[in-house]
Amino acid sequence: MEKLYGLLGYPVGHSMSPSMHNKAFEDLKVAARYMAFEVEPQNLQNAVEAIRSLQLGGCNVTIPHKVEVMNYLDEIDEEALEIGAVNTIVREGNKLIGYNTDGRGYLQSLLEVLTGELSEKQVAIIGAGGAARAVVTALKNNHTKRIVVANRTIEKAEQLLNRLHSPVSLLEAQEIKTVESNLEQFDIVINTTSVGMSPQVEQTPICLDKLSNKSIVSDLIYNPIKTKFLTEAEAKGATILNGVGMFVNQGALSFEYWTKQSPNRKLMTKTVLQQLGGYYVNR
CATH class of the missing domain: 3.40.50.10860 (Leucine Dehydrogenase, chain A, domain 1)
Structure with missing residues (x-):
């Protein structure tokens, strides 16, 4: 049976x-x-x-x-x-x-494209919903050097971080515009929002003008397989990772x-x- x-x-x-x-x-x-x-x-x-x-x-x-x-x-x-x-x-x-299993599932996919150790990496998380909580928890528990959670409403990002027990130096909440203006300092940029998901495929969660070509840009979305966010990051020479x-x-x-x-x-x-x-x- x-x-x-x-x-x-x-x-x-x-x-x-x-x-x-x-x-x-x-x-x-x-x-x-x-x-x-x-x-x-x-x-x-x-x-x-x-x-x-x-x-x-x-x-x-x-x-x-x-x-x-x-x-x-x-x-x-x-x-x-x-x-x-x-x-x-x-x-x-x-x-x-x-x-x-969401956070660990994400971490396993990230490690497949990561060079170096998470303990050396600065990460920007876009969004402060449930997916962000899972990703932040996995990164925090694996000793990531610095994690910045960026949300259009900074209070929501602060609420997310207040749930987690970590050194203040490890976790920060910032407005999206602040992250955009300092994007070159981040080794990994992760979109955990639904912005760019089918059928709204022409939208992007943040501006990538200041992105470093040495960064990894990750999108938890997998439909479309390559979002506009990832397409723009790839054009700038960044490593890209979708949500599959x-x-x-x-x-x-x-x-x-x-x-x-x-x-x-x-x-x-x-x-x-x-x-x-x-x-x-x-x-």
Whole structure:
């Protein structure tokens, strides 16, 4: 009998998680099936209880449920508590445990293009939402030299940093204009906002006029595969990194929690890229 896994979100019709995970299950000959469940916010508690009553192996959680779902779980991992959100639920017997694999998934993709150590790098994070919290937590926990969170509303950036326990010298909140005017000092620039996502593909989150050609410019967006933000950064000679790696890696980490097996990440990446209809090589 196949074990069932799923995705809780609203909406979820666009999600590539089912095809990615089902390909990984097939590759490892795991008797399992992954489905997307469209769960309206008022039905979230019932959906979480269904994981127990229907004996699902676990679920991923996506927008808009990553924070609210924490209220309905039996146990929450320390990393997820620090981030303040859960993207992975594991059922162990009758107990539901929440994890967050987003930050570690992103970090794994970044390390593939990084030269040198994070302890030597200054990083600018654009945005102060849930994705930013996950990325900042992963970078902080891996001893990044300096992290600046830039948001159009600086108060929101300050709220994000106030959640985290770190030396003041490591974490800073700045307005976007301040980061733009000093962009050359950053080794890594990461967009965690939805600015530039399809269909608003002509928008960019910040101006890159002062970008160093030695920088890495990263966008968590993967549709389009190469945003205008990344196109402009590439034109300036920077190394670019899109959000496919983060998406695949966070999914692979969830897969490992559920099955105790490591999926073929290259196969998962290929599956996602086929759905997106294109590919480019990060420089």
